[in-house]
Amino acid sequence: MSAKRNYGALYAAPQGLWLLAFFAAPLAIIVAYSFMRKGLYGGVTGELSLDAYRALANPSLLAVAARTLAVSLAATALTLLIALPCGYHIARSRNQALRLFLVIVPFWTNFLVRIYAWIAILGNEGFLNDFLRALGVVADPVQFLYNQWAVVLVLVYMYLPYAILPLFSTIDKFDFTLLEAARDLGATKPQAMGRVLLPNIQGGVVTAVLFTFIPIFGAYAVPLLVGGKDSYMLGNIIADQVTKTRNWPLASAISMTVTALTGVAALAFLYRSRKPAPAPLEGQGGAS
Numbered sequence: 001m002s003a004k005r006n007y008g009a010l011y012a013a014p015q016g017l018w019l020l021a022f023f024a025a026p027l028a029i030i031v032a033y034s035f036m037r038k039g040l041y042g043g044v045t046g047e048l049s050l051d052a053y054r055a056l057a058n059p060s061l062l063a064v065a066a067r068t069l070a071v072s073l074a075a076t077a078l079t080l081l082i083a084l085p086c087g088y089h090i091a092r093s094r095n096q097a098l099r100l101f102l103v104i105v106p107f108w109t110n111f112l113v114r115i116y117a118w119i120a121i122l123g124n125e126g127f128l129n130d131f132l133r134a135l136g137v138v139a140d141p142v143q144f145l146y147n148q149w150a151v152v153l154v155l156v157y158m159y160l161p162y163a164i165l166p167l168f169s170t171i172d173k174f175d176f177t178l179l180e181a182a183r184d185l186g187a188t189k190p191q192a193m194g195r196v197l198l199p200n201i202q203g204g205v206v207t208a209v210l211f212t213f214i215p216i217f218g219a220y221a222v223p224l225l226v227g228g229k230d231s232y233m234l235g236n237i238i239a240d241q242v243t244k245t246r247n248w249p250l251a252s253a254i255s256m257t258v259t260a261l262t263g264v265a266a267l268a269f270l271y272r273s274r275k276p277a278p279a280p281l282e283g284q285g286g287a288s
Helices: 008-034 051-057 059-092 096-108 111-122 127-135 148-172 177-184 189-200 202-217 221-227 234-243 248-273
Strands: 036-038 044-048
Touching: 008 036, 008 248, 036 051, 036 248, 051 059, 051 248, 059 096, 059 148, 059 202, 059 234, 096 148, 111 127, 111 148, 111 221, 148 202, 148 221, 177 189, 189 202, 202 248, 221 234, 234 248
Parallel strands: none
Antiparallel strands: 036 044
16 A cells, blocks of 8 residues: 655645745845845845844933833733633623623724824813813813823733733633532632632743733834824834834834843743743641
8 A cells, every 4th residue: 555645744845935035035134134234225135234223222212112011011011911800701601792891892993093092082172171170170181192101001902812812711721620629628719710620721921921012112103193203112113214214124123122031021922931840739628
């Protein structure tokens, strides 16, 4: 009998061509541009140079990078804190379909429409200020918009579904009798959650963090529309370098630096998450 032919490479060819055309090739172009010199009227020249990477040491650019990191960490942490109880509640609910539907509904609305909806809520003449004035709490409008807190709030809203869905998927597969066993052994409810539930849903937590932190770190539209001048992030700097100053090498160098940093952070986070968790509730029975 003749051996069966392996068609694995043939089946994988369309996916490989797709990744090559729409991921590897654009990334290679950005890498190449980052090592070139800026043209006189924009674009790049064929001359190799490290000027773009030297420009990354600019103090103002470093300040924007620090602000971007702080905003991204704050937004990711708040998103995770909200998504964890939401995912738990949906997983324990008898009506999961309805609750998942409510989580997915925002995806049906255009990204910019949702941002402008928040502008209508938080603006000086928006719904929130009108409500506060109607209650007599304030006389003059409160500046809710055009600051870093507005950026964090809208980013949390935008990327919350990306954290809820993987957490729900992981929690839904968890054996909740383990929590009851932990309570029987003397653990309090927070102890059971922290030492039994969280270690067993670590994969969902890692996915939620990666799905939120990476896109938030490169966010452009939200800081531009609700953040103001003092809330610029690296995504805005990249866009300005491409469209206004036409410094493509610097924009490419910033993009490559952001890609490298987020890639290293993601790999480090994945590596730490794979370390074995401590044995849950060891000795808890005798402690209570």
